[in-house]
Amino acid sequence: MNRRGGRGELLHVEGSMEADKYVYPPGVLGSEAAKALAEGKLTGIRCGEKLIVPPRPYCPDHSKGELVEVRGPWIVESFTIVYEDMYGNMLETPQVIAVLRHEDAEGSIVHFLKAEKPRVGMRTRPVFKSPEERNGTLGDILYFEPAEQASKK
Amino acid sequence: MEIPGKYVREEELRKMKGVIEYVPKAKYSYSAGQALSVFLRGLKEGKILGKRCSSCGRILLPPREFCESCFSPAGEWLELPQTGRVETASVSYISAKRGKLERPEIVAIIRLDAPGYRGDEPEFPGIFHRLCGVSEEDVMSGRVFGARVRARWRPAEQRAGSITDIECFERW
Amino acid sequence: MRTNVHVKKRVAIVGAGLTLFARRLLETPAELAWEAASRALGSAGLALKDIDCVVIGSAVDGFDGVHMKGEHIADGAGGLLRPTVRVAMGGGTGVMVPIAAWWHVASGLCKTVLAVGEEKMSHAYPHPQAVFAYIWHPILERPLGPNLIWIFALEMAWYMRECKASKEDIALVSVKNKRNALDNPHAQAAANITVEDVLKSETLVWPVQLLDISPVSDGAAALVLADESVARRITDTPVWIEGVGFALDSSFWYNRDLSYPRYVEQAARMAYKMAGIERPWKEIDIAEPHDPFDYKELHNLEGLMLARKCEAPRLLKEGHFERSGELPTSPSGGLLGMGNPIAASGLMKTAELFWQLRYEAGARQVKKAVHKAVASSWGGLMQTSTVIVLSR
Structure with missing residues (x-):
């Protein structure tokens, strides 16, 4: 029995899985957090004793949390250095991506870190775009940079 | 009772803070696999090739490497007649993304005249394709159902090994 | 034979909750899930800490625009931090969610399950139709530039010819379901329309017109399932899951007769056998058949053996399927009236039967006494059927 499909190479057909674009609304709590971000404030939610970042619409026990401002400093918990973009092209300047923790909060945020010598435990603060450029997304923060206290150490 | 869920209009969304837009870029190269590669090459040569199940004997069109009913490997290749009958048809006024089509598109399921088939079996060798020489009225009045049709091919030099090497099925 | 599987625990539905169904909701997918789940837990008098396992259903990643x-x-x-699983069966997902939740409990693995269905179809632009383009075979079908509605139009035309059903006959489903939805506060597309309105609406892909189709929607739905010991403790009116069935047909949809959905019959026979139902057309009191398109309700009713082949259009005309009729169908308003956030709308159908069997459906409560009910979801390339039989 001839189980081979035939002579020669297999054919391929080009295609894609695309839409013109996706538009993601921020959600109910997210739109409050977005407004705060546009004002240069990072937020979290308070669930009883716990403070959780980034804010989410519900606490771990499924109850509703309260949105509160969370001020720094943000401490580097982990970081990585990225050399390629998402399509595999080399970046001109390698980018440091850091997991940033808050002393009083559970959870962490992920963002760019601009530091000469990134290290775990480094205390950082966000650098925002100018107010008129902000749109309430995480891109309103350009990057995190070492806080002054950190540079003293 | 308050119902959860806040409806937003498109214009409100435009003004809202925190909205993310993203354009996906996801390119694929789909392998045609063993059976379809032969089928597509056959189309390029102006042939409709099917397979016969080595176990139950049914004709598989489009061809596949295995018969999904009896789960045995499909057997011999055979060239099928290029004629058949319209089982059902529709008239589309919208594009794949739901835009308006300038000219409506008429498509059909065609039961091919395969050897050994009476023509009323619930399972049959079939093709999904465009109809030509058929008017919207022919479809809406039901005249086209059951109509005899045959494959109309693109000129040999324009064929690319694609289902669209058959331009359409036309009445005869 | 009453059952064809070994069922260790009898399973009840003890709570249900829905969000609003709408074209575009502000809530994120997780927020929608949370709202529906919280509502369902509340109606069962339970909190999340009482839940052992979670079953999630959503049809297609591409709608929300996130993988996983x-x-x-x-x-x-x-x-x-709970045993959690997702089921995805395309349009059949809605009823697959309570089916999967059922086997979690029936097997004795979990005592309580939260079952949540969610779909957010407003994220993709210019229209969710752009995402539906990728259900087609990339080599054999997509080069023809098909729109999702093509396949329904081809099936509907075949059904109309086979059953000598007219566009007028079929439009009555849309009229009925959209009218039923007027009593449903969650509904997106409730309306008092006439057959004339359906026939005058925009023709998209003949024979399918705009008002023959359920609108695309955002929304979520949730159920709480429990084993008998828990159910008896927390409610006087548990709704029992008596049978489940599901079946898939071949993806070569143009190799078979589409005028009758043999895979629906297969799934229905499995569920009825488990439920000990021999004559569904007599024994079933109320049904929520899948109705993404108006003809599809009739098609599914025939596959579910609640009408003989080609008999559903006549029964519809005679008022058989009205809320006041012999066999009320889609009393919720169905997908045509409620909107169609795919996994959520199928789950909504099971939720509606839960309320009907408990006589809690308010203005939507059907006239007749109800004991046994069936819901179905349908999906794929004319392929998937999921069926659940409930009793009070």
Whole structure:
């Protein structure tokens, strides 16, 4: 029995899985957090004793949390250095991506870190775009940079 | 009772803070696999090739490497007649993304005249394709159902090994 | 024979909740899941800590525009650090969610399950139709530039010819379901329309016109399932899951007769056998058949053996399927009236039967006494059927 499909190479057909674009609304709590971000404030939610970042619409026990401002400093918990973009092209300047923790909060945020010598435990603060450029997304923060206290150490 | 869920209009969304837009870029190269590669090459040569199940004997069109009913490997290749009958048809006024089509598109399921088939079996060798020489009225009045049709091919030099090497099925 | 599987625990539905169904909701997918789940837990008098396992259903990642959609909404669905699983069966997902939740409990694995279905179809532009383009075979079908509605139009035309049903006959489904939805506060497309309105609406792909189709929607739905010991403790009116069935047909949809859905019959026979139902057309009191398109309700009713082949249009005309009729169908308003956030709308159908069997459906409560009910979801390339039989 001839189980081979035939002579020669297999054919391929080009295609894609695309839409013109996706538009993601921020959600109910997210739109409050977005407004705060546009004002240069990072937020979290308070669930009883716990403070959780980034804010989410519900606490771990499924109850509703309260949105509160969370001020720094943000401490580097982990970081990585990225050399390629998402399509595999080399970046001109390698980018440091850091997991940033808050002393009083559970959870962490992920963002760019601009530091000469990134290290775990480094205390950082966000650098925002100018107010008129902000749109309430995480891109309103350009990057995190070492806080002054950190540079003293 | 308050119902959860806040409806937003498109214009409100435009003004809202925190909205993310993203354009996906996801390119694929789909392998045609063993059976379809032969089928597509056959189309390029102006042939409709099917397979016969080595176990139950049914004709598989489009061809596949295995018969999904009896789960045995499909057997011999055979060239099928290029004629058949319209089982059902529709008239589309919208594009794949739901835009308006300038000219409506008429498509059909065609039961091919395969050897050994009476023509009323619930399972049959079939093709999904465009109809030509058929008017919207022919479809809406039901005249086209059951109509005899045959494959109309693109000129040999324009064929690319694609289902669209058959331009359409036309009445005869 | 009453059952064809070994069922260790009898399973009841003890709570249900829905969000609003709408074209575009502000809530994120996880927020929608959370709202529906919280509502369902509340109606069962339970809290998340009482839940053992979670079953999530969503049809297609491409609608919300995130891969691993189950994982993305798991927190909202109550899945945090619990045995959690997602089922995805395309349009058949809605009823697959309570089916999967059922076997979690029936097997004795979990005592309580939160079952959540969610779909957010407003994220993709210019229209969710752009995402539906990828259900087609990339080599054999997509080069023809098909729109999702093509396949329904081809099936509907075949059904109309085979059953000598007219557009007028079929439009009555849309009229009925949209009218039923007027009593449903969650509904997106409730309306008092006439057959004339359907026939005058825009023709998209003949024979399908705009008002023959359920609108695309955002929304979520949730159920709480429990084993008999828990159910008896927390409610006087548990609704029992008596049978489940599901079946898939071949993806070569143009190799078979589409005028009758043999895979629906297969799924229905499995569920009825388990439920000990021999004559469904006599024994079933109320049904929520899948109705993404108006003809599809009739098609599914025939596959579910609630009408003989080609008999559903006549029964519809005679008022058989009205809320006041012999066999009320889609009393919720169905997908045509409620909107169609795919996994959520199928789950909504099971939720509606839960309320009907408990006589809690308010203005939507059907006239007749109800004991046994059936819901179905349908999907794929004319392929998937999921069926659940409930009793009070």
